Amino acid sequence: MSPRVMDQPTATGPAPEARRLKGRGTPWRERFFHLSLWASLAVGVVFLVSLLVYVVVEGWPRLDSRLWSNFPDIIDPTQAGAQSAIMGTVWVIGFTALYCLPTGVLTAIYLEEYADPHRWWNRAVEINIQNLAAVPSIVYGILGLGVISRGLGFGQTVLTASLTLSLLVLPVVIISSREAIRAVPQSIRQASLALGATQWQTIWRQVLPAAVPGMATGSILALSRAIGEAAPLLLLGGLTFITFNPTGVHSQFTVLPIQIFNWISQSRAEFVALASAAIVILLVILLAMNSFAIWLRNRYSRTW
Numbered sequence: 001m002s003p004r005v006m007d008q009p010t011a012t013g014p015a016p017e018a019r020r021l022k023g024r025g026t027p028w029r030e031r032f033f034h035l036s037l038w039a040s041l042a043v044g045v046v047f048l049v050s051l052l053v054y055v056v057v058e059g060w061p062r063l064d065s066r067l068w069s070n071f072p073d074i075i076d077p078t079q080a081g082a083q084s085a086i087m088g089t090v091w092v093i094g095f096t097a098l099y100c101l102p103t104g105v106l107t108a109i110y111l112e113e114y115a116d117p118h119r120w121w122n123r124a125v126e127i128n129i130q131n132l133a134a135v136p137s138i139v140y141g142i143l144g145l146g147v148i149s150r151g152l153g154f155g156q157t158v159l160t161a162s163l164t165l166s167l168l169v170l171p172v173v174i175i176s177s178r179e180a181i182r183a184v185p186q187s188i189r190q191a192s193l194a195l196g197a198t199q200w201q202t203i204w205r206q207v208l209p210a211a212v213p214g215m216a217t218g219s220i221l222a223l224s225r226a227i228g229e230a231a232p233l234l235l236l237g238g239l240t241f242i243t244f245n246p247t248g249v250h251s252q253f254t255v256l257p258i259q260i261f262n263w264i265s266q267s268r269a270e271f272v273a274l275a276s277a278a279i280v281i282l283l284v285i286l287l288a289m290n291s292f293a294i295w296l297r298n299r300y301s302r303t304w
Helices: 016-023 028-062 065-069 083-114 120-132 137-151 158-182 186-194 199-227 231-235 256-265 269-300
Strands: none
Touching: 028 269, 065 083, 065 269, 083 120, 083 158, 083 199, 083 256, 083 269, 120 158, 137 158, 137 231, 158 199, 158 231, 186 199, 199 269, 231 256, 256 269
16 A cells, blocks of 8 residues: 555544644744743733722822812812813814814725825825824924914914824824725625716715724724823923813813823822822723724624
């Protein structure tokens, strides 16, 4: 009998060559690589949990209604709160979403459905969008200070902060929206066009409803990044001590990251507890936004 026939699997078990390979076990290099991955994960998780525990323990005495109902107070930190920072964050992020989400979604629709990828200007736009997604946030702060705040004369207002953060997260919104649109099968488009629908009707009634979960998830994650930014807003001159809430886009503002930075800079221990409590509030907002994005993706995503 030939060796080829001898090595074929039988009813009693695998072939002799397969048994020999199985007996050798996992190579040590593969085991070492797996252990390295688990060790890296453990280090990151341990440091993250330690940081969260430290922040919660430090801020626990100030996690009460005074934190979100009172305004900042540099004289009596036991009665100080972050109402102006919380409301300023809501105003800034709300107008950031109003400015960047429609622009990002429309840009993604154009690049995916209308733009000719062989045209040099469309390729240039795509390359620049990918490059802008990796630009440090402080560069956007410089741009906002020089062009929006001083060049356009908007000053240190909610409008300036919203436009600057919109530029910061716009590449992320465009890229995530393009990926969501690209995930819709071409057969959906072809079937709609074959039934007599126009290209815009196909996009509006077929492509966008199928891509909304992915687009919404990417947009929420982009806004989650914007809500934690402090460097560009500090460069724009965001105030660290405000005892009033914004009343419009031309109002002065402060946000939670700037308020936390101000309290951490103080030498008194009461401000450290106050800053830790504000960090917990900011983390709760971020986790709520990320959880909503995960729920939205799992609830409405489709498998093609």
